[in-house]
Amino acid sequence: MRILEYPVNHFRAWAANSYNVLMVGLLGTLAGGIAVTLLFDGVRRESVLVYSVPMAVPFVAFLADRVVHRPRRSWWLDVPVVVLALSRTIAPVPLISGHALFLTYSLLTTQTRLSRISALAMLLYVIWVKWLLQDVSLLGGALVGLIAAVVLRRLAR
DSSP states (O other), X not given: OHHXXXXXXXXXXXXXXXXXXXXXXXXXXXXXXXXXXXXXXXHHHHHIIIIIGGGHHHHHHHHHHHHHHOOTTTHHHHHHHHHHHHHTTTSXXXXXXXXXXXXXXXXXXXXXXXXXXXXXXXXXXXXXXXHHHTOTHHHHHHHHHHHXXXXXXXXHO
């Protein structure tokens, strides 16, 4: 057990550094942008570049927050929330925005400043985009994210 302790604690310390997390998130955004530019064209490319690729920073910050703070009872709810949010790219769930779901949940359940600031900034951007598109799925996603966060907080007591 002691052999595994050092790498895990070393990684946890590395993930606790906001600059490391931000750099990984920005590199993820860059890599995603390059991949989307190479794989898509036209309106699809533009929409994915503008709306989905910037999610890398809040997503990496969320994962780092979970590595550092290790909430015991969160994994069983984190996994379904992330899977539901990501599944929206494959099979649209009516009236639920995956972005709003994940960002609301992340904003309300993370502890690090970077994860909260990046989730809030991206959520404000998503609100603006959804408002421009008159897309009501924002409300459903935010509501499901809020319910999941409340459930997690109640069970953490």
